[in-house]
Amino acid sequence: MATRKAAPAAKKPRAAPAPPPRQRLSAAEREQHITREAVRFFADVGFGGDTRELAKRLGVTQSLLYKYFPNKEALINRVFEEVYLGRWNPFWESVIRDRGIPLQERLTRHYVEYAKAALTRDWVRIFMFSGLRGEDINRKYLAILRQRILEPIAVELRHELGLPGVETLPLKSAEIELVWGINARVFYFGQRQWIFDVPVEDSLESLIALTVEHFLAGARAVLPRLLAPAAPA
Incomplete structure (x- = not known):
């Protein structure tokens, strides 16, 4: 009587690779990153857009946003410098x-x-x-x-x-x-x-x-x- 072969053992799923460590930006790089995203944000939604939504887009807290730009007016002035003076x-x-x-x-x-x-x-x-x-x-x-x-x-x-x-x-x-x-x-x-x-x-x-x-x-x-x-x- 033929013997039945044992089923091969199920392979354990490989663990997903760990995400790469998040790169820390310098203060100047962070400010420039916020500025570039603010340009895209205001071009999309206008100046009625809320800074909370901008912070959400950036993946940062609103308090961090205000660390670089104390209020919305300062951020708008920076957008003016970036788009109209910088170009x-x-x-x-x-x-x-x-x-x-x-x-x-x-x-x-x-x-x-x-x-x-x-x-x-x-x-x-x-x-x-x-x-x-x-x-x-x-x-x-x-x-x-x-x-x-x-x-x-x-x-x-x-x-x-x-x-x-x-x-x-x-x-x-x-x-x-x-x-x-x-x-x-x-x-x-x-x-x-x-x-x-x-x-x-x-x-x-x-x-x-x-x-x-x-x-x-x-x-x-x-x-x-x-x-x-x-x-x-």
Whole structure:
């Protein structure tokens, strides 16, 4: 009579490997980690978002969050520095003033490079949420934009058209409004994508080039009349 073979003994399941030890961050690394996550958080939910929810996302306690940022306002100021000051590109300013390059090319190159930072998701959404919430981000950034970008463009536009310099005739508010128009037009491409979910279909660079060409054509027609001395009564 054949003997039956004994069933092999069941193998014991292997123990799951222990998770790697959690890396301790330095104070500077922790602050930067909180800042980066705060940028994503406010871009997602706006400035009505609660810091408790942010701490939950970070996997830390709210008290640890307040160790680095004593209040929400301090955290929002840090987000402004990270997104709008930290990503500022000196090339934007230098190319505008380079009179060795035709103005149309200068403006096109400026706005193509500007778009790489200003039309990103966090830049656009944080800017819009800030305006709706009444935060200072908009006012602080637009003051910098006017001084470093818009007014220099207005000065170069006068030079291009052979009009009086600012030392003879100070810039008029209407001139600045004209330049706001081109800046707003370029920023609208980002609004369409990140706010309205309607991205542009054509090449962004070609659209910026057309926008600059259109702006300059209008400025050549309007600006000399705007700066012409008033006729005597």
